[in-house]
Amino acid sequence: MGLLQEAIFGVVTGSYIAIAAIGFTLIYGIVNMINFAYGEYLTLGAFVGFLAASAIPVPLPVAVVLAMIGGGVISIVLARGFFTPINHTGPVPMLLTSIGLGIAIRNAIRLFGGRSARYIETETATFRFDGVPDVTVGSVDLLGGFFVTSEHLIVFGSAVAVFLSIHALLTRTDVGIAMRAMGDDESLARVRGIDTQLIRDSVWVLAGVLAGLAGVLMAIQTNVSSTTGFSHILQILSAAILGGAGSPYGAIIGAYVIGLALAFSTAFLPSSMTGLSSAVAFAILIVVLLVKPSGIAGTEVREA
């Protein structure tokens, strides 16, 4: 397989990581917590989408919308139940609570759904481009024939739609402007008459909607199981920190860097070590925190 094909896979992976990373980084910037249970929101969204598409059954676009609504509802309910009451305690208790919540939800899903993977039935069209000439450098083929499936296009298209709507929301609406103000300085925002709890709630809903979408896209692309979201949480986190924690635009760039790094490391590593590609994402994360802790566009995270 040529490097071009790997790049396409990388962009697709980057796309759904980006959607999730935006939600993750908004929670980080405005609620001021690292939400380790965020992966479970993706899993729950994917299950809502799967149930809607297979049990009811509804057409796929409707299932995706239901997954987004489900994600938003789940997110605000969990936030009201577990995170809002301890909002004043600071980042570490909130992080630990989210770790506990993540374990509880993940295993509750396992309890009711078992370990098996489920698939959402989709009709896939594959577009092949075999005429591209090989450009070989050393043992690596830079171009070569490649293919794109309709699923790839749906994932990438959804991601672009999300980027545009988030940009419009943050720059054109009162809620979005209030979110940015709060991310900047919460006390000042309150002085200016912004209802901070309301904004926090809207961030939870927005992050849940994004998680639901990312989860159901992952489910369409691969499958749904109790670990769907958890297996991606460290990539989402790496993308958010790489982009500069709290910055949605940085998170998008970070997500594509992570996606491409994962895809290329699969291409370059020997086949017995492809499992290492996840370690590559964390290695990038650690290097970023050491070299430029503020990320591509963000705030200082060091104390001394």
Add this chain to the structure above:
Amino acid sequence: MSALDRLPSGRGDRALIAGVACLLVGGLFALTPLQAQLPSALYVFVEVGITFVIYGMLVLGLDLQYGHTGLVNFGHVVFFAVGAYATAMLAAQDSFAGTALGYPWPLALLVGVVAAALLGLVVSATSIRLRDDFLAIVTLATAEIFHSVFVNFEGVFGGNVGILGVPRPIAGVVGDADTRMIATILVIGGITLITLAAVTRLTEAPYGRVLRAIRADELVTRSVGKSTIVYKTQAFVYGAALAGLAGGLFALYNGAVAPGFFTIQVTVTIWIGMLLGGAANHRAVLAGLAIIMGLRLVSRFGLSVTPVSGDVFAAFRLVVVGLILIAVIRFRPAGIWGDPQELGVDQ
């Protein structure tokens, strides 16, 4: 320094005496023909007990880092794993996969402790300045990287099979299974008690007060002339070395190491044990860990009387564990025996 500082601490000394006594009795079982009978009902208790005393060393090290100094290390299992792997690879006689160098086990154990301490030094040199929650993420990521390295480099670390054929010093001299279990829990438990005495000494000394001052307010501590980075690095390395010791002992007790023993689940278990008992109180963290490990016993017995599968029961236990963590932080942030004022969580 007032006269009070120089008084020996009662608790630490009692733990030291108890630890040495355990070691001596354990040694007696191991080295003389003396035999012990273990009723089969107690077998499972001793088995979980051995895991408890090994994890006890982990929780004491973590408490030194988080409870006393405030370092949020969420990848503690990596130091446990590195200690275990280093010991196993050096001491293993003939492993099915991976490295087996066949050196004597005391040397291997020493190298295991040093390797874990060195990793702790590297991690703290690079990350100790990060804000609390980001330090948690970096340590967690470090643990995940090492986990996938252990799984993927089959030639060196044996992949998912791990390293087999590690010598078991106690099993080597005691043939009878019951006596072996008793001797093992006494010897490792004795080492854990001596560890408890050592960390109690350390934290009740003026040194420990500096650590707690860093936790309470780092800026103030720095302004009275303490190099907080040096203290934080030392506390981190001590905790890592203790985890390495626990890992080495685990390898020598178990006779094999594999990535499955060193998952994030270990980190979560000791964190919940520490928070439940009450951070910054050595005996409390051990008691909290005992409660969490007790849940394993409950689920083992529950498994035999209920008609559900083991997988369902394991999932159910983890749901309970997760909810306990949430409940402790929400309703009792200082833990059962912790001091809310000292931990700064007074509401």
